[in-house]
Amino acid sequence: DWVVSVPDGRIEVLTIIERYNTRLSAAPKKFGLKGETYHWTQSYHFNSRLYEKLLSSVFDMLEDGQLVEEADEILETMKLTWPILGITQKLHDALYAWALFQKFAQTGEILLLKQTDLQIQKLKLHNNVREAELYIDSFVCSVEGFGSNGTLNLVDSALLKINMWCHRQLKNYHLYFSQANCSIFESMLNLVLLTAANLTDDDEEAMLIGTSLGSTPESTLIHILVVRSIQAAYKNALISADGQSKAEFKHPLILLASELKLLVEKECSAFSPVLHKYYPEAGRVALTVFHLLYGQQLELFLEGSDHSESLKEILGASNSFELCIAQKLYSMYGEAAGSSLSNFLKPYMIDRFSSPIILQWLHAQHENVLEWTKRTIEIEDWEPLSVHRKLATSMVEVFRIVEETIDQFFNSSLPLDIVHLRSLLIGITSSLQVYLLHMENQQVSRATLLPVAPVLTRYAESVNPFAKRKLIEPAVREEKVANKLNNLTVPKLCVKLNTLQYIRDQLDTIEEGIKQSWVDVQSAVGLLDYLSCMTSEGATSKSSPSDESIDELFTIFDDVRRTAVNITDTILNFIGTRAVFWDMRDLLLFSLYRTSVESARMEIFIPTIEQVLDQVCDLIVDVLRDRVV
Template sequence: MGTPFLLERYRRDRRNLLEFLFSEGLIRAPSRTSIDLAGLDLDSISADYVLDCLESGEEFDPSEATRRYFDGLKYPIMLNSSSTNSYYFVSEPEISGSPPRRAAPRLSSGMKITTNGTSSQVAKHDNLIGRDVGISGESRTKGVATADEPSRLLEDKDILSLGLPGLSTGISDDEIRETAYEVLLACLFCGGKVHFPEEMKKEKKTNFLKGLRSKREGLSSFPVPEDSHSDFLDIIRVQMEISEATNAFIRKGSRLSNLREMNEQIDVPCISLNLISVLYKLDFPSERLRMQWQRRQANILEELLGSVNMDSKMRETLQILLRKLRSIEEKVSDVYDGFFEILSLIKRYASKLSSMPGKYGFQSKAYYRTASYQFNIKLYEKLLYSVFDILEDGKILEEADEMLEVYEFTWSTLGITQKLHNVLYAWVLFQQFIKTGEFLLLKLAVLEMQKVLSHKNDEGTEEAYISSLICSVESYGSKRFLCLVDAIFFKIYLWCCYQLEDYHLHFAQEKSAIFGSVVNLAVLTQTTSADECAENKYFGSMAGNIPEWKLFHFFIVKSIQAAFKRACSLAENQSSVELKHPLAIVAHELKQVAEKEYTAFYPVLCQKYPKSGKLAFILLHLLYGERLKPFLEGLTHLSESVKEVLAASNTLELCLAHKLSSIYGDNVDSSATKYVHPYQISHYCAPLVLQWIHAQHDNILEWTKRAVEIEDWEPLSSQQRQAKSAVEVFRIVEETVDQFFSSNLPMDIIHLRSLLIGIVRSLEAYLLHIVNQQVDVTMLYPSTPALTRYAESIYPFMKKKFVQLTTLEEKMTFQLNTLTGPKLCVKLNTLHYIRDQLDTLEDTIKHSWNLVQSGFGLADYFSRISNGKSSVDVNVNLSACNGSVDELFALFDNVRRGAVTTSKMMLDFIGPRVIFWDMRDSFLFSLYRSSVNSARLEIFIPLLDQVLDRICDLIIDELRDQVVLKIFQASMDGFIWVLLDGGPSRAFSEADVPLMQEDLAMLKELFIANGQGLPFDVVEKEARLARQILDLFALKADTIIEMLVSASEQTAYHLKPTTGGRSCANDAQTLLRVLCHKKDGSASEFLKMHYQLPKSSDYDDIPSKEERTSTSPILSDIFRGAASGRRHPCDVGAAGRRRPTHPPPVPTFLSNSHCRHQCEETSKY
């Protein structure tokens, strides 16, 4: 931000604060009256004095405040900083000579450094002034330090300075502003556009905010008459920060002067001299203000009159007159009779100069247009700056157009033409845009510049005049002398170059609209070819000979290079902090640069330079590739840092390929392809990725074995009923899959196959562990008691025979005890969870692989364009790859089949486990023992109900019906076992059949559960065999014997029975056992006569607790000839359900001697 802007901001803020303090009544007025702000010059009172009055509560004295202010001007300004103190000299350093060579004396440690009130106050205000903020919101100082801009731009201390000739008298910015207001009032009064009344009514405004009343009341919405321009003077006064006291005596001077009676063109010296001649001491609110004003007028006259090439004697005389004019304190003729003589001599000089012949076709009396053009231009700039709202620097007043029309009355006095107005207004708008960043100002500046370019000169007269307005500008290490219009164009162009040579730094993502306007402004103001800026080291032939293309080619190359250097510098600083490799950080930063280039800058640049995207993305690829190549050549193993670099590099290359492909496809100029060098990440990392996958195989397998070995097969929670080991295994697998696909490394189908093999190996090991924990289901079934015929015991106290049982091994017993019903439920849930997770995992891998394959064509994009190939072959390879991937996932089918088989094994085991092992005492060994009435099924039902409730709480809904069905099937098998293989202690009469049928119905109702359990038809189907066997017990013994004989004849001459299991209740095995357990004398006689079976009263089949886990070979000894052909109760029949195991049917060819032999073998036990 330039010095004028800082002074303007400081002055406005200072005035606002003082007005607030006075208007709020915080400062005590003399005699407790209110302070009249209209008669108080806030710019000429000491802020330190006001603050002292506020703090101490003393009364405010305006004269003391003014005295303190001017006394403070005699001291140098000092700024305090953290390191040292800075002083501003009152005198000019150039005149003072070189500084002393000796070292400054050191201050003693006890010395206290103090500053006067004025300097400290200035320091405080200076701290409120911010840095020059660029478009992106960052300070320009910061941008210079990080962007590595060209040194030629950095050497310009003020890139926005026009280089107008300096003012020899050192007139301040405030004095120029007040002079511009005086000139405006004089021109309006002289032109008859403003009429001042004789008696000026005192306005009752107390602060400058009321000066904007016309804006808030919508004054501009009403038509303004041609002779009513004075309506805007109040707004202009406030905008130009002219106090009401100053405005009062300026208006009075304009009214009393004779400018309106002059029939010739007025100029600035004429205005100053007329004002000096008509204003007296009483017209000013204070003597100090009058002296300041009179000195300012003398300086103006010296500036304008002294610029003429006159002889030394005349110049010396003029300086003496002006010196006397400055020293005169009052115009009282009887005391200072020389005042009017001095004034008359100065007027004579001014009139002589103004009557000199005009140049460039202008009329006479227009000498000061060219002789003092720099002063006139500064005056007009001050007028133009007043169109900006002083409350909001970035806003233009609603009355701006009317104000500009008013300012046209000053054109003839200040030498302004339409073209000069447009270019100066564009310059003012542009500077205000730089100050505020308001986009509308930039758009208006562009429009004004377009008007300048479209302006037609009047037969060369105006062009010659404008060419005489010379400015001195420095750039590219040399000084140039340009006319005012060219200087403004050149300065704006230099600023655009400064921004566009690093547009990635200066324009944020949301500033794309501003970027577009700056690009248009650079095109409008282009005065230097790209060849003069720098050599195009990269892709110079792409731009051809089109100047505009070469210019933006230069901008893109410089900005990309600057962004790359910033990324490298950032990586060096952050790599040690973030513990990342610098190349990985650089790649990440360049990817963001590419995204920003594609979304924000390319849509604008491609309109000016169609190859802009191609240049930017290929250059990014090239610059990073130069850094990456040495790293790739030194790779030996896939460490974490190497993985980060490879992944980031591959991501960057895919990103750049995607941007280029989406814009240009495969149509890349041959002039750029020679700079394309693919990174070939896949060539370097393919073996390293495969090595990493193999290491993950062992890691997953080790974790799987560890998890399953310590598994206790308890549910994870009430909602998650699977084992925690399965969750852990899939967590490890998913983490590996995520690492595989999130690595952003190029991969092919070999890597995917190796990954799937590792997953399958781990899951198969998990399933194998579950299978190895299983026990053969045959171990669950109790020993089959000896076949006997019913007979009442004649001697109840006779010692009975016992069956010798074989005890199970301790290891087998331990395994059976660990396979409880709840644990089996958890295992079934886990197997189902494995199948579900496997499906999810497959979908996830396929989706991730498809995403990887979507970039398959981009992976070798740079290779294709460097070799001139098309993308047709890529599509063919992609289709073939997709077919091979579908075949790879068949590996998961092996795991699915293994899980299904293991689940079936569990289901076949859980029913017999519950009935034949857990409940053998309460069910198998207790039901109907000795008599039906004393051991009914109703005792067993509550226990079974509790078991079902527990299992239903543990098993998932998808498996509940299957598990319950298996338990029901085992219940039917156990019920049939009691009826047919219950041993010598179980014998049933025809009267017992209704009771047993009731028990069967009770058992079925338990599993139907009022429609909430198993389906009715399924229960009836499974209970059909038990119902048929009960019906056999209801038949007469003779009928059953006839059925047995008939069934035996059907199996005649069959040495081995069929292996399909008992398909009905009418086979020989079932009928024989019904006769053995039928409480009937004829049945007993038949069995004694034909089978020589022993009496049931001779045996005791109640086993001890240890013997209940044993097996017996009795049944196999009796039916040894057919033992190899029978099926176990777990076996599946033709109908797909489990059937109880019983001896095979006895063939009719068995002789009595053969039966007798079997009985003798039995009697041995």
Template sequence: MGTPFLLERYRRDRRNLLEFLFSEGLIRAPSRTSIDLAGLDLDSISADYVLDCLESGEEFDPSEATRRYFDGLKYPIMLNSSSTNSYYFVSEPEISGSPPRRAAPRLSSGMKITTNGTSSQVAKHDNLIGRDVGISGESRTKGVATADEPSRLLEDKDILSLGLPGLSTGISDDEIRETAYEVLLACLFCGGKVHFPEEMKKEKKTNFLKGLRSKREGLSSFPVPEDSHSDFLDIIRVQMEISEATNAFIRKGSRLSNLREMNEQIDVPCISLNLISVLYKLDFPSERLRMQWQRRQANILEELLGSVNMDSKMRETLQILLRKLRSIEEKVSDVYDGFFEILSLIKRYASKLSSMPGKYGFQSKAYYRTASYQFNIKLYEKLLYSVFDILEDGKILEEADEMLEVYEFTWSTLGITQKLHNVLYAWVLFQQFIKTGEFLLLKLAVLEMQKVLSHKNDEGTEEAYISSLICSVESYGSKRFLCLVDAIFFKIYLWCCYQLEDYHLHFAQEKSAIFGSVVNLAVLTQTTSADECAENKYFGSMAGNIPEWKLFHFFIVKSIQAAFKRACSLAENQSSVELKHPLAIVAHELKQVAEKEYTAFYPVLCQKYPKSGKLAFILLHLLYGERLKPFLEGLTHLSESVKEVLAASNTLELCLAHKLSSIYGDNVDSSATKYVHPYQISHYCAPLVLQWIHAQHDNILEWTKRAVEIEDWEPLSSQQRQAKSAVEVFRIVEETVDQFFSSNLPMDIIHLRSLLIGIVRSLEAYLLHIVNQQVDVTMLYPSTPALTRYAESIYPFMKKKFVQLTTLEEKMTFQLNTLTGPKLCVKLNTLHYIRDQLDTLEDTIKHSWNLVQSGFGLADYFSRISNGKSSVDVNVNLSACNGSVDELFALFDNVRRGAVTTSKMMLDFIGPRVIFWDMRDSFLFSLYRSSVNSARLEIFIPLLDQVLDRICDLIIDELRDQVVLKIFQASMDGFIWVLLDGGPSRAFSEADVPLMQEDLAMLKELFIANGQGLPFDVVEKEARLARQILDLFALKADTIIEMLVSASEQTAYHLKPTTGGRSCANDAQTLLRVLCHKKDGSASEFLKMHYQLPKSSDYDDIPSKEERTSTSPILSDIFRGAASGRRHPCDVGAAGRRRPTHPPPVPTFLSNSHCR
């Protein structure tokens, strides 16, 4: 906002503030009387003095207030703050040179020093005035600080000045405003031709008018006009900031003048002279106001009458008359004749000038239209400004249309035509828009400009008259003389150029509507000399010879260049603060410029210049490429700063390619392709990215090995039951994947394959570590005692033979002890977690890769348009690439298969680990030992229940049934082992069978768990063999012997045996073991006669705690079958001592003497 507008606003606010203080009775008047505001010149009163009176309660002295005001003007303006005082110099400090070297003068003894070090005399300055001048001083200081660039204030001040001829008498804006109001009232009262619109009613007032008048109605001593239009005129008065006192004597003068009786056209000098002749001293509220008004009238007459080309003698005579008019203080008897004589001479001179022949086809009495047009234009501008709400500059009054109709009565007096009105109103709207930024004002200004362009001239008369209204404007260092209409067009056009030459700076994202109106305004006001502001252009051939295209071509180039310079300057300042490479910051800023161009500016510019987007984005690409090229040529390694620059550059190029492709596709004309130079980021960074991926391989593998080696296989939490090492490994993998895809670097399928290989290597190393910790499941099974026949001991104290058991190595024992059930559960959970995370990781990588490939066609967009190729080949290459990517992810299948195999191995291990290792003493070596009644299964059930509860708490729901099933299978294997391979201490009679069947049912119920455990049919299927073996023990010995003989004959004649693992209980080996553990004499005799088996009473098979499983190949074979085909150890035959001399036929599996 320009300085004149600020000063005018602050002066008005100062008056309102002082008027409020006086009207509220806060200031004491002399002799306790009310203060007459009509007699005070508020512009010449010290605000500091008023505030002092308010604080101290002293009486207000108008003379002292005036003296203090003028004394304060002698000192520099100062702003007081808590830290120091700031002074504003009238002159520029740089121009003044160095400070004086002489010592400062001492302060006088009578001068009081304030606490902050300044003299009290200087401190008594006018605060309100100080604020006014301080703002202009601040702007001046800023202008000095940025001397290398013209300040915005100076540019606005120059643009908002029409260059009208100056006023020789220096009449102020306030005086012009009051004169405009006088002319308006005179025209309205002249001839009685005033006709207001019918819809105007007395009660229609604006809210601001009610607010302003509420404080004044009690103090005003002037009668309310009886005119029916007084309210409407009151609105105009308030809008033009005319006090009621001034309004009263102006209206009185208009009514007392003889203007109504004049049949000729009135002019401004005539109005001024008539007012002077009819107003007396008593008509004014104060002598000071009368003197000011009379001096103003004399200045107006001098301005209008002195503008004529006259000889020196006539000019001197006029000056003498006007000087005398100013000096006459009142119309008293001794000077009355002299006053009217002077006034008569001036009237005669003015009448002579106004009767001169009119120009440009106008009738007589129109001399002052052209002779003093600058003054008339300023008067009409003041009238037009009154349509804006004084309380809110950006708003137009509801009565604006009616006010403009009233102002038409001044057209003949001020020389205004319809075209001049439209262009001046557009100018006023435009200036008010610049001050307030209100979008509606700009739209109205555009509409008024369109009216001006559509106006038809009246046979050249009006055009000739308008052409005579000359303005002097400066542009680009040269002065030009234009008519008023052209000057307004040119000034508006210059402002539009100033804004549009850097529209990225002047228009925010949300101001796209304002930008569109400014573009339209630039098109409307474009002059034939628009090319004068065009400097060096990029891609000049793109615009062709269309003036409008060339204009916006110039705007786009200038704005993009300015945005690029700002980005470079910002990067230089921020690179050291943010520790980023300047090129990365520049690329980021230019990407934002491109986004703003695409969303906010291109939709508007493309309507005026279809190639605007092409020009903007290619120019951004070119300007940054010139900075980037030296950097790319010096690359040697992929550091963080290099990575930032490459990523930012690639992102910028893809962004620009996307914008261009979405608008133009591949249809970029040849005039621009010669300026397209692809960055070729992939060419420079491909080997560097591959090098970085290989380095990540080693990092991931090292972290994986470190994490799994220190793993204690405890669950991460009650909700996350996998090992923390797996979480850590996938965290490292995901971070690497995120870094890979978030790098925003161009990548191909080779980079992706290398990344996947590194991930697979790390996960395979993790699985291998788990496998290496495992122990062969056969190491869990106990040694099989020797086969014996039942026989009671005759000599209890006879020394018995001990079964020879093989002990495990210490290392193997340590491994078995570390593979506890809870740790195995955590490992199973971890393997399942690996498979789930691998699926998620694959989906993530595929999604990220698809996003990368979505820009595959854009990666070489600039290369294609520079070579003139299409995007058809790109789609073919993209399809082939997608097929190769699907094959790459087959690498993850190896990890999945490894995880499944390892899980199966551990599932096969956990059941025997719980039954045959953890519970071997309480179950295998205790159940049914010596007698069934003394060692029932009910003792073992609570322990197994606790183990199952612990495992179910640790294992995840997806694996719970599988783990429990494996434990149940191992329980059945252990139960069968007790029945068939329990050793010499276990022998079962037919009476024991019901008890053992009850125990089997109890064990099944434990795993069924009232329907919440394993399914009933699964449990029955797994327990079938144990039930069949118990049924054999219920048979008579002779029946079992016959079955054994039959089974042995089938084996001897090579009959096909029954297959199916443990599905058959009638094979020879099972029947033989049933006879060995049957408490029956005939069975014992049969075994003694045919197999020469020793008596059970001769052996002691109670193992020590240090004894472990046998490592015989036969036993390993047995339990390897139980692990894979779920064959029981007794499914493979053991050997007897020697073949009996009398049949039954000996089974072929009885080939060794001490097994089973």
């Protein structure tokens, strides 16, 4: 437009500009650098912006976040502009790093972040002469960062901006990073350490957990980042737990413990391995802060005068979270976990609150199981449960509720001790003994079934051989005994025998399962002792019950086994007598006694006996079959 509108005067204007530019170029050099001109310092704002625009030509316009293949050639060509724009190698490295980082912030492409890292490493290797340093220092920029304002040269300003952006992300790395982009986290952490002129910040005085004496600036910075990030993540988890508690009808502390366990897993799997390279105590710091923050919230709840109905669940969730912390500490540092940070580890001492709650719960469960056992045994008809399971339904139900109690006992996530285990075993034994006592009371004496022996089979001197023989009449039994006999048929006796064998087998299974679960309990107790030893700097932990003492507890089951064996023997002695002297008395015994001697032969009754044996073999379990037969 200027050429068209002023066709005649442009030569004169350009001549004036050229003359003025020549005069400025002839001005004395301010820093004595080779090729230095007046425009280097007086127009550095424009020059640096223009060079940034030129640097943007290395980025691919079609593939966002990628460098063009000719990037190296473009950068080499751009060196031709250095004498005109007053760019030095150090300025180039700083401006190129800034351009790469800005592009990374837009795209999130890790390749650009790594290129930024390389450029800053090159920048740190520069050892410029005094004149070059003075020249760069003349480019003054006003900056605001870390709560203060100041002025820096252009290079330091670019590095500070990069550092501030990364620092802001890393102070809440749980929010911005995950296992998927952990490589970006590591590169950004390395970038912060490279670009930080003063690695510490003013936050350290207000830290929840301060650094130890003699810490390096690098470890201090990472310490601060870890604590700040976990505090931010904890705050978000606390807000989330409060919001979810109303929707899920759970206490916030239960949900908070669950949220924090996920954060601990994320910390230990994604971040701690990276942070450990620069600061070996990073994992310990993170776990200690998690433990301390939740402990403060739990302490406030326990100090309250009115504990909610969900106290048992809250204590279980808290204990589970503390076990998670202890397990992670042990896996990271083993027995050598003691350090100055141990002073901040205050065990929750859940057992002080949970022990009486567990005993109360066990007492209530025992009463429920006992009541259920009495009710179900009263209505038992001793019919087989199914074709394949020829035992009493009531016993299956009793063991079902017993197993539910055992599962709830060990899944409560509360600290357990030998007193609780003893109470559990006593409750199980009491219910089974009540069941067995009822079975025993249903039996009648075997002698009740035996007929009175005929006169001819008895000899005594007082017997008159010429007396008239009397017919043998069956004894008239009491109504109560008769009713019992009606319920003691051979099929029902077989079901009872199967049930007694089931009790013995199931008791062995339960004992083995409880012992295995108790091993896990002892492992948890060991972890809590490990945590306590760290805080007290002790070398030993509380002694746990020996295997012998645990085995002694289970001898209480032997009483149940002996009772079951005794009742089994009683029924085994009774079942044959019942079949022969009661069920087959008319067909077998009376016929043998009432008919003539010639017709009284056992072969006649073998088919009948075989029918009974077939019925028994169909009903009885294999273990008892031979004894019953």
